[in-house]
Structure formats: C-alpha cells, structure tokens
Amino acid sequence: MSYILIKNGLIYDGSGEPPYQSDILIEGEKIIDIAPDIEHENAQVIDASGKAVTPGFIDIHRHCDIAPFTNPHFGEIELTQGITTTFVGNCGLAPVPSVPSWRKELYDYLEPVIGRLPEDLAFETYEDYTKALEAADLPVNMGFFAASDSIKVALKGFGSKAYTEEELEKAQEYVKDALAQGAFGITLGIMYQPECYSNREELTAVVQAAAGNGGVLCTHIRGEGDSLVESVEEVIDVAAKAGVPLNISHLKSTGIKNWNSKIFEAIQRIEQARESGQDITADFYPYDGGSTTLQSLLPPTIMEESFEALVKGLSGPEGKKRLRSELNKVHQGWDNMSESIGWDRIIISSVTLEKNAFMQGQTIGALAEKLGYEEPSDLVADLLVEENGKVGIIVLSMSQQDVDAVARLPFTLLISDSLYGGDGKNAHPRLLGTTARFLNDFVIKRKVLSMEQAISKMTYQPAKRMGLEDRGLLRSGYLADVLVFQPESFLDHADYTGKHDPCSGMDLVLMGGKRVLSDGNLVDRTSGKLLRKGFK
Template sequence: MNGFILRGGLIYDGTGAPAYSADVLVREGKIQQIGKGLAAEQVLELNAEGCIVTPGFLDTHRHCDIAPMRDKNFGEIELAQGITSTVVGNCGLAPVPLDPLQHAEFYEYIEPVVGPALQSVNTSEYKEYTKALEQSNLLLNMGFLAGMGAVRYAVKGFSSQPFTVTEQEKAQKLLEQAMDSGALGVSLGIMYRPECYTSAQEYDALIQPVVRKNGLLCTHIRGEGDNLLPSVQEVIGIAQRTGARLNISHFKATGLRNWRDKIFRAMECISEARARGQEVTADFYPYDGGSTTLLSLLPPVLMEKEQKFFATPQGRERLKTEIYREHAGWDNMVLSIGWARVLLSGVKGVRYATCQGMTFEAAAQKNGYADPADFMAELIAEEGAGAGIIVLSMDWRDVEEVASLPYTALISDALYGGAGNPHPRLYGAFPRMLQKFVLEKQIMPMEQAIHKMTGMPAQRFGLNDRGILRPGAKADLLVFRPEAFFDTATYTAPCSFAKGLDHAFVNGKHVWSNGTFSPNAIGGRLLRREESKMESECY
C-alpha cells in the first residue's frame, strides 16, 4: 500500500475554523489532499465516519528530556492522549549542556522533574544530545529549548554572584550552540536555583543569541502568587528591551488570597503589552494544582544550605523560623495555601515511599511530627533534591479565565521524575481539555479547543508544517469520538491511561490503533528550528 485515506470524518483543521466533512489522503508522510469523495489507487482506507479528525496534539511544555533514551515504553502515555509532538528543555531545568558525572549536583536537583540521568548518553553538548535523541527511535516528534538554568550552572554552578563579563560571554556562546543545533528558543526558570539569582538586566544580555535567531523566550516567572504582577512585568520588560517573542509558561495565580484577583491584573498587564505591539502569549494546564520539587518550598535564605544542615537541631529550627514568615520578592507557598494543600508526590528512597500521595499534614502525623515543617526538614536531610510535590494552589475559576484567553495554548507541564504518585497531567491533560472545557463546561467550542492544542502552539514555535490539516503538511493525525475520548487519571489515582483514541499517525506512520500502542511504528523525528520559517502571528 502507498498511503491511506481517512474516509468521511469531521475535520477540525487546527486553525480554529468550523468543522467540515471530508476525506484525507496521505502519501509519503504528508497530507496530499483533503476533500469529499477522494479516489486513489493502492492506498489503505480507514472509515472515520462518526469521528472527528484533527492534527496531532502538540505539548510544547513537557519534561521528557531524557525519557526517550531511558524509558522502554516512552510514547505510550503520550500517544494515548493524542500527543504526537512535544517540546522539552522547559523551565530552565534541562539536562543539557551538562555532564551527569561532572555536574551531578545539578542533575540531582532536576531529577524530580526530568528523572534520573543516563551516564551512557552524552548531554554535555547540544549536538551530542540531539544526536542521541535522533538515535533513540523516537515515537513522537520532539523539539527542544535551551534551558537557561542549565546554561548558568554550566558557567558558574549554583553561585549567587552576578555574571562577570567572561561568564556572560561563555553563557552566550552556549546559547549560540543551542540555536545552531536547532533549539526552538530558550526557557527561563527564574523561580529556581540558580536562575533566581539572575537579574532582568543580565537576562537582557544573555538571551541576545536567541533573539538574533528569532527563537521563542519561554518563561517560568519569578513568582506566581503574591509576586505575580511584578514577575509578569519583569519578563515583559525583558522581551520589550530585547525584542524577544515572549511566552509565559503555565500562566496562573497561586495562593488563596490571590484567587479571583491577581490573575485579572496580570491579564491587564499582558493586554497592555500586546496593545503596544509586543508578541506576548501564554500557556496553561487544565488543573487547579501544579507539580514541582520539594526544594521550591525552601525560603531564599536557606537555598544555599547543604543537605546535612537540615538534619541538625539548628537546621530544623531555622527552617521553621523562615518558612512561617514572609520573604520580600518570594512567594511562600506554605503560608499562601497551607500544608493540607501540599501533597508528597514522589521520593527516591524507601523510608517514606508509603507517604507518596499523602498531604504533608498527614505524612507528618504518620511519622510522629507535630509540625509538618519538621517533616520537611527530615525529608530534605534524607532525600535532598529527590522529593517531588503537588501543590493544590489555584482556583478553578481562574483556570477557566486563563483557558478562555485568545492567546493561551494548552500544555501538560508533565514531570518525568518517576514519582510514585505523579500529577495526573502526565497521563491525561489533553483529553481533559476537551471533556472539561468543551463538553462539560461549554466554555469554548470544539474548534477553539483544538486550535489551542494544535495550530496555535505549532505556529508559536515556528513548526509551520504541523498543527494544521492542509495539503503539504506533515501527516500527524488523530481520529476519535469526542464523547468517548477522556482522561482517567486523578490526584489520588494518577497512573491511569487516557481512553478512547481510535487512531494516531505520526508523520504518516500508524502508531496507535483502537487503544493499541504500536511501538514498532517508528514515526517521530527531531524538530529543529532551521527546518521551519519562523512566521510570527501574534494571537
């Protein structure tokens, strides 16, 4: 057979236009024709009547940087929910350009996010990392961002000191190498070490190699709670001064006292920037809780303390003193949402494995601690950077407001740290979008939701041959019945696959058929910046 025809489906083409009935003819990995009554010789015919046909979903914020080379069944969780392309290197927490043997401290820090390092894979250079991805028999398409946190660590470790001229030049050279290797842009993780020590003015200089090549600036901002507004203003200022195209990652307002307030003020700030002609966009995930590392709860004054410090009586008392007070310019998640909204999602050791999925209050009580801060100190002393958490920090009504904005795209922000009780977004973010916002809440029409999952993120990252169904585009395609396509993962039972996807194709390869994963149908490829014209269209 030479290609295939999807016959009689309802086409949502990814542009946001209304659906229409048509056939889709695919040959040699590309869409050849779309129309009614298509005829072609020597092609397989698949009946899509009663189903919708969409572009494959693009998850442009997923932390599976190392997973294709490490996880045997990588691709199954993703394809079950319709993800055919993803972008890694987010939040500055990337494994490149660092050697896991020489830079073990940083790898330990990011392990709850990207998972354990592979010493057999060379991640010390971007060209070697991309080569390893290409040789890993990708089942999905994967693009990458240069992670600024990793770049800063490569140059100056976890030092809090400003960049010297020489260090700045070294960092710029690394970003230049990333862009030459096909990076789609750069990600900042200003909330995390060591980037929390970087000033806005330093970023202005550092990101110049990315701006020159029209790469996207993706930002995990400095604060998403009490400091949401100044944090949004900070990255808009960086983008305005440098001319960068800006995307604000997982846009939200955290903390009970900020609900139904801060998000609207931040929206106004973005609207003003867009009215000035800046390209400022954002993305979101369809949940009211996020996932991160335990160390993100650590107050700034304690960030540079060694792990063993928290095993001492002085360390425990200092932690309790600092975590129960406010710190200027830093969002204290414990004070803003309380321990009852912080769940322990994953640990490396066996000592606290049975506490995974429990709130910090419950886990502390189980282990004989009256104050959860004492349990946190014990966990840091025992686990170091290895513990992951889920923070139920958002108001669902705020999430709906962000989802409805014309410039927001869907992401999962899924972590691959191997947590025993991971965030459910790892398994189900994309079908949840359709079930929650379209079918259940009716917040937006199907064509708008599909656009936020396909054409919008593809355009934003310069992947102009994906995300839209049109002749000549790459044949990343999904076939499903919306009412039967749903997520099953929850906060209490997160490791549960999405259900109801009939077919998925990656570059024309049939990788998913009626609930069956086809790991031998190798269809993925590395998505490099130079392969696409970066045609900007500010949504």
C-alpha cells in the first residue's frame, strides 16, 4: 500500500471552521490520520509549508456531458482550478435520452451548451450513457442528473403541447430509469424550450418521479429578471408538492431595473420556505455576467413545433418582421433581455461557421451597427438561420452587489455553470477560472467572505447537497481528494475580452490518493470515476 504524508500545511477542512496547522497521512485512496507532527517511514512526503491544504473542489453545475468523448482539453481546465468532482445533466439539458426521430434536432439544440455531438454517439437510455462513461478515461469524478427538457424532447419534440397522460407516464419512467442508473436527482430547465411551455402541475408530476431516493431537484427557473420572484415561488411550490429537496441553480437577478431589489425579495421567499422546514439551497457563480444560447432570447411565441422549424421561421423579411414585433410585446412570465439589459450587453461567444468567427467577442449592438442592420434583432434572425441556431452568448446582466448578497447566504454554494460549446476561444471566463476568481476576488481582494467560508462553499456544502458522504471534508476515513496551493498565487487568467488562459498556481491535486496534477501540470488523466447514487 502506498502512503503520502502532507506536512506543515494550513488545513481548511471544508467545514467552514477556522484553519489549523497539521499534517495529513494518506494510505491508498483514503485519509487515515490528521494530526501535528506525523511521522511515517514509508510515506512520500509533501512539504506544504506556507500553503493551504483543502478538499478537492466540487462543481455540481457544469455542462461537460460529452466532454469525456469529444474534448481533448477535458481535465486540464478543471484540475488546474482544483475541481476534482463535477455533475452534468444540468438545466434540464443532456444528450440522453436521444431517440432517433429527434436526435439531430436535439444535438443541434444542445451544441452551444455541451459541444458538438457526432450523430453516431447516441445514448438512447441512461444505461447507454452510464456504460459509456464507465468505459471512458475520466480525468475528474462525474455524477449526473435526469434532465427533464431532454426527456420531453424524446417524447414529443420541441412543441408547446402538454404531455398526454401516456406521455407523462413515459416521462416519469425515464426519470426512474435515470435514478436506477445512479442519477443524483432531476434537473429542470424551465426557461428553455420545450419545458418553458410546461405548467406547474406538469412540472410537479415529472419531478415526483424522483421523490423518495434522496435525490435533489436542481432547477434553472423560468425567469431571472422581471419574473424572478414569481419564478422562485414556482419552484419552491413544485419541490414542496413533489416531496424533494430543492437547489435553485445560479440564483441571480438580471435586468438593470431589477438590480439591488428583486434578489432580496427572492431571498426572502427562500428564507421563509426554509424557516417552514423545506430543504432548499441555491448556487451562484462569481461573475456579473452569464452565458446561454442566442436562441434562448427568443419570445416563446416564436417557438415552433420543432427546432428546425423555429430556425426556418426566422428567415427572410417576414421572419425578421415577426421577431421585431414579438420582441416589442409583453409576454407573461418571460424576461426580454433585449429590453432589460440591451443589445450592447449581449456578446457573441460561439459560432460554428468560419465566416462568422469575427463576431465572437463582440456585442450584438456593435455588430448590428457595424454591419448596417437597422435593428439588432434582424442580425439575430440572420445569425440564427445561418448557424442553424448554434450560437452561444455571454450576457452582462447582473449587479456585483446582488452577486455578493447571494454569496454571503449560509445556504449557497459555488458553481461555474460552464458551457462547452464552440471552440472555447471566446467562452465565458467561468469555464477556466471560477474557483480562482472566487478566492482571489471575493476573499483576498474584497473580503466578501472569509477563506474558510469560501472553501466550504466549494467542498463540504456541495458534497452535502449531493449526498456525497466520503468527499468534501478533510477527515480520517474520507477519500483523499486533496489540494495544496498558496491562495495568493492561485490566479485566474480569463476574461470577457478574449483572454482565455487556464488558472495558475495550483501546486498539487490528489484524487483518491493519486497525484493527478503537480506544479500546474497534468500527470494523470484517468483517475476519475463515474459517481452513481446508491452504487458502491
């Protein structure tokens, strides 16, 4: 059996308690002792003097669903951030289940979010997906959720019609199948097509299929701007009636007029529900901008029976005219970002055609003016048609004060919400730098949180939310997912202007007691495992 002895480190154990000086002894894949002045004659000694020693970071919200099969950089951008465990199937979006009749449209729809899927890479069932992940060389640990948007696409495509009774039963069976394969719960993407058409009763019925196994509902709410409070109330109600714990994904308030107001109303609703005994947490990312798809900016009335028809419906003068008209209307429960933040705060981040590559990194407002468009929405229509809907965007939609308010809450945890679409050259900086930015900006520079609080939001709190009983803390008997780094030297190097370098300063990453990153360099890409709830 191999032994590793980490000496003289400042231990942030993940609990949120103040750090302490100590040594850590690892045998095989587990921590076996934490105490001062440990000696072991057979151990490989790592001197952590002047450095922090923490549990591996856990990011429960990335969109790297197919990265193990398609992305040659998968592992590098995660481990240089200290991320040892991640979860996929978020926002109701996943490549599974993919039925032949809707596979191409589903893959086109998902491409800006999870990346390009070859059509021969097909996961019709959750068993197909888990077998593929089990067979893959995983650089990080991965867990997964049942993704309800993709389930609805498999059963009835992208249209606006509600489930029939028979279809609802099939949707519930898909959820149960995912749980039987080890899913950690279910995700909703109520902002996205086709789930944006689902009412509260339908959502509750689907989520109820996940009740009773200890899994959690993680949900992208219906609206994060004008309808934020109502959208938070909706998912609180769905979770309560379905009988499942709730985690609200990337809790935030978008739209300039909503800054410094709506978020506090939403927090109040969450706190009231928690005080009444409901199990609710939320997560956030440490940026004042988010990322999504250009298609998500379209009013729900623009959506057609299929993704393909949606794109075709935007072509020509009539398509542009219709989009202009619908953007000028008020749609109940839908947040109009073109109005709430403006085209000058919406940046093109990914396209698929070489001729449009110059647009990446520029705002829609600036591009429309440069290219001679009378209305920015006309550019949106043309671009979606040319790119077959496969366009990613960054939206500078938030107030830093609001982000800080969410970060300070005792029941929130850190995520990245990283998208893997496009070539990565103009990706949102959170893909590459979330954890380092969080510590550097929120702790060291602005002192929004203490170091121990911030570490807990990346380790124990996400582990607890997901029910990971042997990760997230530095404790004897826990798996040895361990980081060693100097916090002041752990830096992010990605921004909105086109700088997309990975983090620097992560000295050592151990996963299950194996050295996977040393002095910022990957030394092992195969030590990750597929995490399956209820499986040993």
